[in-house]
Amino acid sequence: MTMFGLKESEVATLVRAVSVGGGEDFDRDAIEERFARATWSGLAEPGDRLAGRAIQQLGAVRALTAVVEHWDPERFAATLSADGDAVGDDDMAQAIDRWMPRLKSNTALIALRQAARFGARLLTPDDTLWPSRLNDLDWHAPSALWVRGTDEALAGIERGIALVGARAATGYGEHITMEASAGLVDRGYTIVSGAAYGIDGMAHRAALASHGLTVAFLAGGVDRFYPSGHDALLGRIVENGVVISELPCGSPPTKWRFLQRNRLIAAASMATVVLEAGWRSGSLNTAGHAATLGRPLGAVPGPVTSAASAGCHRLIRDYDAVCVTNPDQMAELAPLEHALLTIDEVAGAEQSAASSSAGSDSSSPRDTDAVRLLDALSARSARSADDVAARSGLAISTVRAQLGLLELDGRVTETERGWKRVASERSRRA
Amino acid sequence: MTMFGLKESEVATLVRAVSVGGGEDFDRDAIEERFARATWSGLAEPGDRLAGRAIQQLGAVRALTAVVEHWDPERFAATLSADGDAVGDDDMAQAIDRWMPRLKSNTALIALRQAARFGARLLTPDDTLWPSRLNDLDWHAPSALWVRGTDEALAGIERGIALVGARAATGYGEHITMEASAGLVDRGYTIVSGAAYGIDGMAHRAALASHGLTVAFLAGGVDRFYPSGHDALLGRIVENGVVISELPCGSPPTKWRFLQRNRLIAAASMATVVLEAGWRSGSLNTAGHAATLGRPLGAVPGPVTSAASAGCHRLIRDYDAVCVTNPDQMAELAPLEHALLTIDEVAGAEQSAASSSAGSDSSSPRDTDAVRLLDALSARSARSADDVAARSGLAISTVRAQLGLLELDGRVTETERGWKRVASERSRRA
Known part of the structure; x- marks a missing residue:
């Protein structure tokens, strides 16, 4: 049997190894939910609103399945919009573009193995100890x-x-x-x-x-x-x-x-x-x-x-x-x-944790794409726009647009081999 | 001629000597008003509310005449009450008792002479330079x-x-x-x-x-x-x-x-x-x-x-x-x-100063609140903020805020059992 294309027994062993209490009572759904959340934690940058919305509305497993199965943006957006404010097709397309470059089959497995090695544990909203x-x-x-x-x-x-x-x-x-x-x-x-x-x-x-x-x-x-x-x-x-x-x-x-x-x-x-x-x-x-x-x-x-x-x-x-x-x-x-x-x-408060996470409307985060993009650039080695997209978790179209603006601003520069941050940039931001 | 039993020419000379501009244009009324205010400044302690009220309602001269002529408290209180909130006979009697011991015929003259010697000047609300x-x-x-x-x-x-x-x-x-x-x-x-x-x-x-x-x-x-x-x-x-x-x-x-x-x-x-x-x-x-x-x-x-x-x-x-x-x-x-x-x-605003000093009884809302609140407090028995709110008819939030300010002002104090008026408050307010 496989789980998102991976060997299910290995996934289960690793998920249990990094769970509080050893995950003895986890059934297949619980394992799948935890693995999906572990995967999402590496797929989307912290605070990614559409990722959070997809996970809350569809569940982590179904949301991940949609990405793995390459749902087109219209279908993904329509599914989310059915249960709340409309999601724009463009926004959805950009979100998928942010996630896709990081969707490699064994990324989550590697993170789980590393966690097990360091005695780190995975906590999800279902856990009693979830803050x-x-x-x-x-x-x-x-x-x-x-x-x-x-x-x-x-x-x-x-x-x-x-x-x-x-x-x-x-x-x-x-x-x-x-x-x-x-x-x-x-x-x-x-x-x-x-x-x-x-x-x-x-x-x-x-x-x-x-x-x-x-x-x-x-x-x-x-x-x-x-x-x-x-x-x-x-x-x-x-x-x-x-x-x-x-x-x-x-x-x-x-x-x-x-x-x-x-x-x-x-x-x-x-x-x-x-x-x-x-x-x-x-x-x-x-x-x-x-x-x-x-x-x-x-x-x-x-x-x-x-x-x-x-x-x-x-x-x-x-x-x-x-x-x-x-x-x-x-x-x-x-x-x-x-x-x-x-x-x-x-111990006696098992329920409460997961309950209050129902999605509500909140304004979109500030435009901080530039910050994420600059983080993904180096002052020494040039990087392609695709590489920058993967590193920053931003859509390739966003990366191209932002690079242009930042170049005007003198903060990045394009070389034969790709994009670099302008040398003084690091000190300027520090 | 005499002014409050003093030689009018000497009073006029001294009042003019301590006035801005030498008081050249002062008529007899102006001299009398200024001399009465100078007298009051030595008669009543700073902030004496009944003195202030008498001066504003009756004018400084008539208020002083009432003291000089030994009006009895009932007559004095009734005269003030005719033009505003009732003044208690006891409060009035206490106020007169405070003022009388200082009513010596030449006290104000001595103060005026001393002022003239030190180059000090007398400022009254009629003066343009009155703050x-x-x-x-x-x-x-x-x-x-x-x-x-x-x-x-x-x-x-x-x-x-x-x-x-x-x-x-x-x-x-x-x-x-x-x-x-x-x-x-x-x-x-x-x-x-x-x-x-x-x-x-x-x-x-x-x-x-x-x-x-x-x-x-x-x-x-x-x-x-x-x-x-x-x-x-x-x-x-x-x-x-x-x-x-x-x-x-x-x-x-x-x-x-x-x-x-x-x-x-x-x-x-x-x-x-x-x-x-x-x-x-x-x-x-x-x-x-x-x-x-x-x-x-x-x-x-x-x-x-x-x-x-x-x-x-x-x-x-x-x-x-x-x-x-x-x-x-x-x-x-x-x-x-x-x-x-x-x-x-x-120089060009001669009028405005005098006009704004015309005795009006329009006390600010805040001042009114403080009075109502002090009235609802006792110097002997402590009362809770709720109790004070009920007695004063003020909102509990107003009561709390005012109590804080009055405490800073040293007029009320909080005890274990609630709020009390500071003991000297009765005489202070009178």
């Missing part, structure tokens, strides 16, 4: 999560507060982050962050030092820790907390994936607190996701003479973030009686 | 002002921003105050403050250093500078700005007068900015007055590790103060197109 707040992302929700860590920490996400901030933290920022993280752990919260240098790293470290639970969301696969300078820290989080990514093992982090990772931090947590952030810090992106989702948002003030606090003041002044100055005030953002589950209660 | 925003205080408005300084600075109050803060300022607080004051002067604002050590002093100093206008409101007479360590600073303000008090020369500052002085700072200014303040700093009282009057309120954040910024964070967090981090943002609180007059325009 249920992620379902608030609707069509932008991840199709699956790849996790390395403890069940206790996974369950602890229900009591999670995100502590985020700039990589370029000051001594003041690190001090208040340490106080915040330790203080919130003492009050029973789980510390959620992004494992970056600066504020993120301090938030995780202080939580571990206080024997608390901590959760790191990564922008690449959980088999390759990023940043590499945090190898040891992430190793300790795997032992005592949990490291999570929506991308399969082997996926490198990209700028686009960092931005999308931020939406998971904001969505998974009860509240988000920005501890130190420059005027244009990436942590403001996490704050924006939190606000969009209606999650409580706090920011810690600092000296107005410190550029590292300018983003926090901006959030308080212009984005209605609550001014929080100590762990008590941070805890007030998300009182713990609002947390749904404890580890003991999880 | 018209003070009229928003209604019955709590001062009966007269005693001023030492330049006409330009007096006119500049129309473009005034109050910069206030703690005496116990840090180096950070002094630095940001200097930047704020100099920056606002550069943008055409006049700096209003209280001449205290710390933030206030720095605000005045930086304004003078930037060749700007600055205004100091004192809690005692303008003939005796307080604090004495600021003698030289206040002397320089007299030369280049203006020093103002509602108390006649010879009056010492008291705690009550400091609190009431704060209401003048808040009322006279377009907006109030608190630069550094401890959790219970007196500058929060100024902020409370500004909020009660509906004046824009800003607060500058600082390190959460600094106790000297705790009051600012409290204002931002709990009292809706705008987080301001630089002079531009402070200026945004009160754009200068809202300022009514410049020194050149003052």
